[in-house]
Amino acid sequence: MADPTVKDRPAQWPSPWPYDFPVEGKVPAAPDKVARAVGAEPAPLKVTRRDAFGAAFLAWGAFLTAGGLGSLGLVRFLFPNVSFEPPQKFRCDVPTKFNRDSVDETWKTNGVWIVNTEGAIIAISTVCTHLGCTPNWLAAESKFKCPCHGSGYYMNGVNFEGPTPRPLERFRVYVDPADGFVWVDKTRKCQVEQGTCEASDFRIPVA
Numbered sequence: 001m002a003d004p005t006v007k008d009r010p011a012q013w014p015s016p017w018p019y020d021f022p023v024e025g026k027v028p029a030a031p032d033k034v035a036r037a038v039g040a041e042p043a044p045l046k047v048t049r050r051d052a053f054g055a056a057f058l059a060w061g062a063f064l065t066a067g068g069l070g071s072l073g074l075v076r077f078l079f080p081n082v083s084f085e086p087p088q089k090f091r092c093d094v095p096t097k098f099n100r101d102s103v104d105e106t107w108k109t110n111g112v113w114i115v116n117t118e119g120a121i122i123a124i125s126t127v128c129t130h131l132g133c134t135p136n137w138l139a140a141e142s143k144f145k146c147p148c149h150g151s152g153y154y155m156n157g158v159n160f161e162g163p164t165p166r167p168l169e170r171f172r173v174y175v176d177p178a179d180g181f182v183w184v185d186k187t188r189k190c191q192v193e194q195g196t197c198e199a200s201d202f203r204i205p206v207a
């Protein structure tokens with residue numbers, strides 16, 4: 001039978017049909033809607049045992065996953081963040097490798113310049129004594145220059161320009177008789193302005 005169109009509406013109106021007059025291409029309403037429209041009781045929703053177990057399984061899975069992730073977060077707090085800092089004591093090179101009146105930047109990442117000046121090898125801290133930036137060694141000008149506020153230091157770490165109030169600090173430096181190498185010990189430091197850097201622990205005399 002051909003689909004009825006608007007002009008083919010049945011004589012009886014409103015239509016006795018359970019839903020509005022069909023239009024070409026319209027998807028018929030679901031059976032339960034049809035049932036409701038005609039006043040019949042909708043078919044009862046069927047939930048099988050398998051459906052119930054499946055839903056319970058999913059719910060428990062989500063619950064346990066969330067609980068597991070939360071517990072992992074708690075366990076994470078039991079362990080401190082590990083910071084991979086360079087060692088506080090480290091071996092450098094033999095004393096003869098440090099040329100007179102030179103700055104060796106090999107251990108700058110360890111926070112130290114090894115400097116041979118004024119007849120001794122010293123270990124100068126790379127921390128600016130103004131506000132803690134890291135100065136640069138300007139070989140052409142033979143000085144350390146801080147990029148933050150312009151403090152300047154001579155090769156021996158003594159300040160001469162900019163806002164910094166005092167010289168760069170120095171670390172303990174010594175030759176280990178076991179291997180003949182220069183070692184730096186950052187657990188001990190001295191301050192030039194206090195005269196503590198004159199101690200033999202903070203300088204290796206060189207010819």
Ligand code: FES
Pocket residue numbers: 128129130131132133146147148149150151162163164
């Ligand atoms: S931190 Fe170096 S000059 Fe200010």
